[in-house]
Amino acid sequence: MTRIALKVNGQAVDRDVAPRRNLVDFLRDELNLTGTNVGCEHGVCGACTLEIDGAPARSCIAFAVACDGASVRTIEGFDDDPVMIELRAAFNREHALQCGYCTPGMLVTARDIVTRLPDADEARIREELSGNLCRCTGYVGIVRAIVSVMAARKSSSGGR
């Protein structure tokens, strides 16, 4: 067991973890944060995407011990985030989710695209989404939702 101290959704967490414990299991099983889903456990599907120190990361291939000192933000930590509120409205409007299993990871990636690449076109959005698999929607609503949030943000910021 190794002692780690980190921030999860703004709260300080101090725990002993087994060295082989990956971050997503640690969050789900020890902190009861079950919003982050597991789809492949080998870093391909993106279902487990969350933020580590402000950047999207795959929590299935991150070890909890490696997150000592880090700040982790899971889907539960985005409830009141203004961008996420817009994205949730757009995902709902554009039918960007069906079973919802990929959705938490998809939203974290979407938020990253919207904030990091405000001028991305549809092709770039699709490229950026290539690390998140959805088996239900064919990505149609997901891409539309992201495009619409970007457009709305641009027009509200005076169309920089």
Next chain:
Amino acid sequence: MTAPVEAGAKGVGASLPRKEDDRLMRGRGEYVANRRVVGLQEVAFVRSPMAHARVLAVRKPEGAEQQVFVLADLDGVKPIRAVCGLPGFRVSELQVLAGDIVRYVGEPIAMCVAATRAEAEDLAELVEVDLEPLPVVADMLAALTPDSPKVHAHWDRNAFLESMVDDDLSTVKRDAAIVVRRTVRTARQCMAPIEGRAVVAEYDRRLDQLVVHSATQMPHINRTGIAECLGIDQASVRVVAPDVGGGFGYKGILLAEEICLGWYARRTGRPVRWLEDRYEHLSGNANCREHHYDITGYADASGRLLGIDCEAVVDAGAYSLYPFSACLESAQVSSILPGPYVMDRYRCHTYAAATNKPPILPYRGVARTGVCFAMELVLDAIAREAGREPWEVRMANVVPSDAMPYTNITNKYFDSGDYPECLRRTVAALDVPAWRARQTRGEPDGRRVGIGLAIFCEQAAHGTSVYHGWGIPMVPGHEQCFARLSPDGALELRIGTHSHGQGMETTLAQVANEVLGIDPARVRLIHGDTALTPYSTGTWGSRSMVMSGGAVAAACTVIAERVKAIAAHLLEAAPADLELADGDVRVTGTDHSMTLQEVAHAWYRQPQRMPPDIDPAGLETTAGYKAVRDTGTFSYACHACAVAVDTELGTVEILDYVIVEDGGTLVNPMIVDGQVYGGLAQGIGSALFEEMPFNADAQPLASTLADYMLPGATEMPTVRMEHMTIPSPITRFGQKGIGEGGAVAPPAAIANAVNDALHDLGVEITECPITPRRLLAALAEAKAGR
């Protein structure tokens, strides 16, 4: 049949945003893996590393006797048997943990229980299994040869079932000016929902009941199956399917794992869970789509179909599983191969071959994807022979509009539709002349452009007679809904089907709105729990919107009558003069009304206000439903696309994709679109990417999502979709099942487009997925042959 949808309408026909989204987007979905239980232990299975072997010994690690379990420990547990009712079916038995023989890679051999999955896996590694290899049957065609080793030693042939639709083809053979014979093959696939299978088993001492949370599409069927295999009363089992992360057929099955965990929870009283990981899914559960066709089409010189002759083999894997059995897929092949076409003669011989591969399960579209692929390739080949545009040949062969309803050559009753119009609209939307002109000009980058289309019809929500006719061990009957108007005027609906992405919490609330005028926001759907819902065969076969939609409407109709009876008394009006709208009961043509809430309040809390002759059954009821005919709705669609083929790299890019679909009355058009788009993505996966290769030892060769390619956002083209909404005359609102169709036509449409691009090079692809390796091999072969 349905009026145009008014703005702000919330009933049938409205694209109402989904009620279920909010919790799922906030990470509050309750999937099986999220279930927290004190003392929960985890399971890892020891699985067979060989495709066919005799199990000589399984040695538990020392000191772990109470944590590792083999078949001999599972006293009283029966094997899984799914016996098809058709004559000649050869019966298999899957022991829930291996008996003497293992028959596919991934078959469970021992169950290991520990505090965490990691520790359970550690334990599994210490279990010693002695296997003696047996000859492996890896290929379905070789399996059927007389000297093939046998998957089940006591069988005389590696076939669960052989069946024949026979006809005399001598006249068509004599008259045909065009004869095309093709060998067509589709690869084995993984359905790959992003959530794998998942089971949590607990024992409820108070009720003496095993409670199984399982990621299933059919909780009642699992309950029946678990009880039967454990040899206990069904009352002693409760199955809960909470939020489920996608099904597509993968979760329409009674699992050996459920029975193992159920046995353990009952035996020890301790809760236990198993979460299938991606490795288990990919390496042990590539279980769908693998077909082989030797198909001949006979046509006259103009391309009019005279007959089809086909020998079709479905690789059904090693065992027949419950509830769909090893025969559903092959039974479908022979009955639906003729597709939307008229023909004089039809002969089809099918085999459900047994191999040392995972047992087959019906994937979205079931046999339709393979059948459509085979048939539509043949139609294109006929068109080339006839020197006509493929769409023209189809126009000459589809069931004419004025022939509907139509009974086809295999006795399928096409309830409604306009196939020629569907073709016309698709061809117009794709703009065939523009693509032909572009083809003539050539591409500046040297790629070759081609266009292709595929049309199919899809029997959905098919009922008793169809499933009985196919001999499937599970035969659907009537569907029920329990409805209750609660004292606060909200409506509770309980149904036995399950929603795992289909959005039924929304669409069934729309149905309730349609009948009762209640706001969908005040409707709560309860599903996925055998303790709380009416028995049902569950969600499969694009049946839920037709069957549960019909049942919800039936139950709401009863509630509406009872509401009117109460309101009539309170409003001093005749029930016949009352109407339900916007949450009110109103005397028609007046402003004299009361709310549903007031009616419910009066019934529950002021019974003194009720008249003496009021129906004591009150504001709750269970009502049942069956469509006017149980032969199913026939939705249909035409898919057309344009592709660019790079003959150097062997890659295919989809430049345009058009779908014209008839799902009848669309209860929620937004959700229908979503179903079709999702199906399309899976169909594009089948067409271009997804394949589980097996080597000669039937070892699966793709064990991660980096080897098994699922389509991502960049692989999806922009799609244009149009709807024809010809109501089904046999369902409650005219709705047709459309959950699967999107996945049916893409391999055919895309392959036809690729062949259109390459036919002057002498290339004709008849296998999918059309991977660069396959395409380059075909190009090289054509070059060598010229």
